[in-house]
Amino acid sequence: MFFLRIFSYIVLSVVILFFPWWFAGTVLFLFFCFFKKYYEGIFFAFMYDLLFSVPVTHFWGSVHVVFFTALIVFVFIENVRKRLL
Amino acid sequence: MSLHQKSKFRIVVVFGIFIGLLFLLSNMLQSVVFFVASPAWKIGEIFSGYSVILHSKDSLLQENKRLKEQITFLQAESSIHNNADNDSSKASVVVRPPQSLYGTLIVRIKDIPVEKGDYVLVGSNIMIGMVDDVSFGFAKVILFSLPGYTQNFVVQRSGIPLVVEGRGSGNMRARLPYGADIEVHDVVVDPLSSRIIAEVIDVSEEDTDTFMNVLLKTPVNILELQDVYIRAQESLKI
Incomplete structure (x- = not known):
């Protein structure tokens, strides 16, 4: 599982750098579901924001939209996991 | 508080501190992220040229046709604007x-001095955005069509000023008072440099509204951009 987790970092990096945002988002969501307490996903979301974001009013002036979305999804998935298992 | 609750609380606190540090150091981290990403993008640039080998015959023929058209267009453009682009710097997208979810462009600037606020052009006459940040040979570009991004431009034919708001993917929107002199196919330009920003594709009026909705589109397809030019603000002023 440890090496799988390391491999997921490489996959996530490649997906963020070369694939459309919706694909990167889907992969991140799957990793959140697959790995237990995937904190690294939130870190990658933060990195995504640093790479691509600009402050525009469309997202209420925020430059951390992906980060906050990932944080909410992470908390939600972990809560659901806790209730299911 | 039980032992389990204590350890849980500790994890949350450590995680919170870590997130806080990320936010505090975000400026420095941005350079680090670009430093890590730049070699990957450079490799990706090399491979993107070879990916065409994997395509079918039809797509190769289409690609060939597209490239021929691009060459003709660029040859024509360079013969017209040969002198105009002396101080511009070519950058590959x-x-x-x-x-990018945010609708930004990242361009490779290849050791050419580029500063925040420089204009980004396609060819020599179409302006598509501004440089927002420069790191490790790459520049982040805010497109004028970025969702929610507003800028002041003028209609070339009538000289009417208008506030243009980005709608994403090269589309923009403006609101003008009812009866303003604007038509479909009018060109919207930057007032300082007279460079083309967009073309009016639709003007709609409603009986209950005192304003007209004007839809605009950039003359180039943002989704297929290959190369852009970056020029300093001062060099474009008339």
Whole structure:
């Protein structure tokens, strides 16, 4: 599982750098579901924001939209996991 | 508080401190992220040229046709504007929408001095955005068509000023008072440089509204941009 987790970092990096945002988002969501307490996903979301974001009013002036979305999804998935298992 | 609750609380606190540090150091981290990403994008740039080998015969023929058209267009353009682009710097686009959720462009600037606020052009006459940040040979570009991004421009034919708001993927929107002199196919330009920003594609009026909705589109397809030119603000002023 440890090496799988390391491999997921490489996959996530490649997906963020070369694939459309919706694909990167889907992969991140799957990793959140697959790995237990995937904190690294939130870190990658933060990195995504640093790479691509600009402050525009469309997202209420925020430059951390992906980060906050990932944080909410992470908390939600972990809560659901806790209730299911 | 039980032992389990204590350890849980500790994890949350450590995680919170870590997130806080990330936010505090975000400026420095941005350079680090670009430093890590730049070699990957450079490799990606090399491979993107070879990916055409994997395509079918039809797509190769289409690609060939497209490239021929591009060569003709660029030859014509360079013969017209040969002198105009002396101070411009050519940059290749490595990230374009829809790769970025925010609709930004990332361009490779290849050791040419570029500063925040410089204009980004396609050819020598079409302006598509401004440089927002420069790191490790790459520049982040805010497109005028970025969702929610507003700028002041003028209609070339009538000289009417208008506030243009980005709608994403090269589309823009403006609101003008009812009866303003604007038509479909009018060109919207930057008032300082007279460079083309967009073309009016639709003007709609409603009986209950005192304003007209004007839809605009950039003359180039943002999703297929390959190369852009970056020029300093001062060099474009008339």
